[in-house]
Amino acid sequence: MIDESQRGARWLTGAGSRMRRAGLSGLKAAARREPASVLHLSHPHEPPSGIGKGAARPYDRLDDGFAVLQVLRAEEPGVQNAYKLVGRCGNLAVTCSAGPTRVNAPAVALGNARRQGDVDAYPSEILRGIRLWSDNQEELAHWINRIRARHGDALRLLVWDETGYELPWELFWVPEAAQHGLEDGLLGALIRMARWTTVHDTRQDLPREKGDCQGRVLGYLHKDMADDGSVFAPYAHHLHLEMTPFLEALDTPVNRTGLVYMGCHGTYGDSVSHLSLGERTWAEFNAENMHVLRADGSLVCLNACHSGRFVDNSRQGEQALRGFAELFLRKGAGGCIVTSGEVGDTEARILVRRLVREMASHPQSPVTETLRSFRARAVEEFGSLSAIPNMRNDDGQVDWLGQKRVLRLLYAFMFHYYGHPLTTLRLTAGDQWSAWGGNAW
Secondary structure: OOHHHOOOOOOOOOOOOOHHHHHHHHHHHHHHOHHHHHHHHOOOOOOEEEEEEEEOOHHHHHOOOOEEEEEEEEEOOOOEEEEEEEEEEEEEEEOOOOOOOOOHHHHHOOOHHOOOOOOHHHHHHHHHHHHHHHHHOOHHHHHHHHHHHHHHHEEEEEEOOOOOOOOOHHHHEEEEEEHOOOOOOOOOHHHHEEEEOOOOOOOOOOOOOOOOOEEEEEEEHHHHHHHHHHHOOOOOOOEEHHHHHHHHHOOOOOOOOOEEEEEOEEEEOOOOHHHHEEOHHHHHHHHOOOHHHHOOOOOEEEEEEOOOEEEEEHHHOOOOOHHHHHHHHHHHHOOOEEEEEOOOOHHHHHHHHHHHHHHHOOOOOOHHHHHHHHHHHHHHHHHOOOOOOOOOOOOOOEEEHHHHHHHHHHHOOOOEEEEEOOOOEEEEOOOOOEEEEOOOO
């Protein structure tokens, strides 16, 4: 029998072991202690302080090259909506207390990027705001460069953000470290990174073991997104044009499913009742069993506006963040790709299709590597990050061309992946026939 203290966070290893709840409790406890107590994480030779049978320092058992950054709400006298940071990568640790530069920053949330009539929502102002927000996190930036210098391309970062503040970690502006030969840039384009959120089901380990998502494509396409289906022509696929038969198929395991894809409209508001996909509410999806996900551990990709946003569900009597990423992970998904803002126009959909095509064509590459390359190419196409377009031209008119350039860059960083950093996707090759459900458009 394996002792509980040996389990910890071994979900980040290639062996595919699961993380027990005892280990999770230890992780949360370690992260939520006051800064003076958390500092012991930098001394790996100290005996772990146990909680029950679980070790309080599961960071010490991460495979070499894996890093975890937890972002937690925190109370600070005189400061509201604050958060603190606890990061660990081997014996390299960082702890940043809550304070005046670590508070909710709604002006840098990507969900604002298409809102009209709000100066803060202009793409160039959002990007400049993200630069300022990043510059205020010197300790974190220093830690990131230290782990970059140690592990290079082997580094894998998982950001576990429990704040609900929609902080744009993929766009975190990392300064150069000339002494280590490291260039500056945007975090999600520099390293392979994934996200995680608490999945509110005490029976499920967090996160799941490395996923090897294999099989056909099972999808739902709204008629406005019919062109998305062309991406899956080379692969075995079963695409539905109506929601009810799609959900029925999602509950009936037949052929192994590697990817569950939804191309539809999404909505967001200040409560769970305002979350929807394809005119079905969060609660309606929550009532579905989705046995395919549990059976096959499929990767879920939600090409829908705001599908990656969370809401505080205190209105329904629980202290919990709820959203579609949490829902599909709880149903058994091997990973979930979602969008953190509005990506409803033609250009953004083209980006989503490109991303899916790249994932499918590189079955040996982890999803996190495909996303990193995808974002890096967007930065290259944008040009120098030191030359962000101004909001207005000299004639006082909005520089719409420049704003569109910035918006395209933001789009590429709106795609967030929740899951194990090493999960891969391998789609089954198809033939000339396509399988459709529902009425044709």
